[in-house]
Amino acid sequence: MISVAGVTKRFGSFTAISDLTFEVGSGEIVGLLGPNGAGKSTTMRILAGVFPPSSGIARVAGFDVVAEPLRARASVGYFPERVAAYLDMTVRSYLDYVGRMKSVRRAALAGQTDAALQACGLGPVAGRIIGSLSKGFRQRVGIAQALTGEPKVLILDEPTAGLDPEQVAEIRDLIRGLKRDRTVVLSTHILTEVESTCDRVIILHRGRIVAVDTPDNLNRKIQRAGRVVLEVNAPVAAARTRLQTLPGVVSATAQAHAVDGAAVFTILVERDRDVREQIAMAVTESGWGLRELRTVAFSLEEIFLALVQEDTANDLGKAGNEDLDHLSA
Amino acid sequence: MKTWTICRRELQATFGSVVAYILLAVFLLLSGYFFYSDLVFILLMADFTPIAGLWQWVFLDLRLVTLLILPLVTMRLFAEEKKLGTMELLWTYPVRDGEIVAGKFLAAVAFFLFMLLPTSIPIGILYWYQPFHLEPLLVAYLGLVLLGVAFIACGLFVSSTTENQVVSAMVTYGVLVFFWFLTWNEEAANQAALRVLLGLSLFDRFFNFTRGVIDTSDVVFFTLFISFFLFLTWQSLASRKWRGVP
Numbered sequence: 267m268i269s270v271a272g273v274t275k276r277f278g279s280f281t282a283i284s285d286l287t288f289e290v291g292s293g294e295i296v297g298l299l300g301p302n303g304a305g306k307s308t309t310m311r312i313l314a315g316v317f318p319p320s321s322g323i324a325r326v327a328g329f330d331v332v333a334e335p336l337r338a339r340a341s342v343g344y345f346p347e348r349v350a351a352y353l354d355m356t357v358r359s360y361l362d363y364v365g366r367m368k369s370v371r372r373a374a375l376a377g378q379t380d381a382a383l384q385a386c387g388l389g390p391v392a393g394r395i396i397g398s399l400s401k402g403f404r405q406r407v408g409i410a411q412a413l414t415g416e417p418k419v420l421i422l423d424e425p426t427a428g429l430d431p432e433q434v435a436e437i438r439d440l441i442r443g444l445k446r447d448r449t450v451v452l453s454t455h456i457l458t459e460v461e462s463t464c465d466r467v468i469i470l471h472r473g474r475i476v477a478v479d480t481p482d483n484l485n486r487k488i489q490r491a492g493r494v495v496l497e498v499n500a501p502v503a504a505a506r507t508r509l510q511t512l513p514g515v516v517s518a519t520a521q522a523h524a525v526d527g528a529a530v531f532t533i534l535v536e537r538d539r540d541v542r543e544q545i546a547m548a549v550t551e552s553g554w555g556l557r558e559l560r561t562v563a564f565s566l567e568e569i570f571l572a573l574v575q576e577d578t579a580n581d582l583g584k585a586g587n588e589d590l591d592h593l594s595a
Numbered sequence: 596m597k598t599w600t601i602c603r604r605e606l607q608a609t610f611g612s613v614v615a616y617i618l619l620a621v622f623l624l625l626s627g628y629f630f631y632s633d634l635v636f637i638l639l640m641a642d643f644t645p646i647a648g649l650w651q652w653v654f655l656d657l658r659l660v661t662l663l664i665l666p667l668v669t670m671r672l673f674a675e676e677k678k679l680g681t682m683e684l685l686w687t688y689p690v691r692d693g694e695i696v697a698g699k700f701l702a703a704v705a706f707f708l709f710m711l712l713p714t715s716i717p718i719g720i721l722y723w724y725q726p727f728h729l730e731p732l733l734v735a736y737l738g739l740v741l742l743g744v745a746f747i748a749c750g751l752f753v754s755s756t757t758e759n760q761v762v763s764a765m766v767t768y769g770v771l772v773f774f775w776f777l778t779w780n781e782e783a784a785n786q787a788a789l790r791v792l793l794g795l796s797l798f799d800r801f802f803n804f805t806r807g808v809i810d811t812s813d814v815v816f817f818t819l820f821i822s823f824f825l826f827l828t829w830q831s832l833a834s835r836k837w838r839g840v841p
């Protein structure tokens with residue numbers, strides 16, 4: 267239903283996304299996950315037809331977004347990160363307008379609007395001016411707007427951002443309720459949201475795909491992760507080699523900034539294993555000076571990204587570390 | 596079809612807001628006052644045939660009121676959508692950029708024509724008392740419509756470059772007044788430069804129409820001016836492709 271091949275988007279000298287390739291099957295719900303600035307919104311805007319990619323091919327429902335932009339857009343419903351609607355219109359007249367813009371036939375217009383109103387629980391406020399609605403309701407108007415015209419593909423950019431927990435649950439139920447006949451791509455930076463809603467997850471980082479997996483596999487990886495920070499007065503390469511041979515250690519990444527010639531390592535360890543004593547012993551046996559050794563608690567997202575570094579190139583790993591610092595700050 | 600949908604929503608938004616009625620009221624008040632004072636001036640002070648000279652005075656004044664009002668009509672066309680974020684949604688609907696530009700442009704033109712309608716009332720009353728030749732009047736109206744539509748095209752473009760409505764109106768005033776003042780400093784310009792400047796001055800072009808003269812080159816100039824700014828607007832929308840969406 268969605269096919270993205272080698273898609274890159276540059277704005278001037280800034281590369282927002284770089285060489286993305288993925289497929290989304292019919293009826294699938296896929297989550298785009300990643301920190302702010304990872305390229306989620308850019309990817310979704312390309313799929314929704316806001317702007318074309320700089321290079322590569324993106325197809326939605328079989329239509330190339332560059333060669334047949336109007337047909338591609340006609341099969342997409344889009345919910346932007348910044349919820350937007352004409353504040354001076356009533357909910358019903360706004361959805362009617364959206365229907366007309368999406369080429370809904372005149373005879374089908376009223377039925378379409380009613381269906382969208384009902385699907386999003388907007389029936390009671392159909393006659394209200396959008397500007398007078400609460401944030402939760404406006405969010406639903408945005409989703410109703412995306413549903414209007416019965417598009418085969420829904421692109422939802424952070425559909426639950428800024429809502430209270432009860433509203434978040436409602437929106438998730440709504441999205442899950444769509445599942446049978448719609449292909450959905452939604453973005454979030456909240457991992458639990460992906461777990462509860464999506465069939466598959468695409469992890470974006472710095473404009474690249476770093477992993478594509480099911481939420482279950484993702485969970486399993488997280489289950490066995492823990493992290494220790496070690497500052498040691500030792501040659502970086504030798505220390506890394508020694509650390510990685512320790513049982514229970516998944517990976518050891520040297521941070522870019524050394525303190526007074528000492529190396530700072532971020533060590534990923536298997537969950538439920540405290541390897542601090544083994545690390546301390548290994549360091550002293552090698553004759554190095556141990557300066558600091560502590561476990562660090564992480565959010566799920568951070569652990570996942572840290573795990574991802576394991577599989578990716580070294581430079582990306584370092585870049586990831588900077589981002590983790592940014593996230594935890 | 597989509598052009599019509601956009602145009603209709605635009606007109607609904609315009610007439611659903613109190614701003615439209617204030618603009619209409621101010622326009623009518625000023626244009627009515629100018630018509631009255633010009634008529635009195637012609638009748639009491641001037642010693643030439645009243646009607647032939649009247650249109651020049653009236654329409655040169657209407658020009659000023661139009662200049663005052665139209666940037667306030669066009670300022671919200673794109674700026675408001677950008678501010679609200681609805682512009683991004685428009686780009687995901689199966690609609691061409693050209694249809695978006697055309698829809699908004701036509702809505703503003705329709706509002707302008709609607710605004711001009713009541714100015715015919717005092718003229719009609721005058722005609723009832725003192726019939727006159729209609730041709731020079733119609734030519735003057737044609738000139739005013741061309742001038743106003745040129746203002747709208749310029750305002751539409753400026754509005755597409757900002758999400759701040761005040762900035763949109765002020766910059767439009769700046770551009771239009773610049774096109775007006777181009778020929779004011781005749782002493783400073785040499786003859787060759789002055790000819791070019793005169794050719795570009797919106798208001799000098801308009802002057803011929805108020806005298807009842809249709810010069811093809813004037814009509815062509817206004818058409819080119821309008822097309823140029825509509826093209827710029829279209830390009831301005833397309834610039835998201837390399838600049839992104841804020």
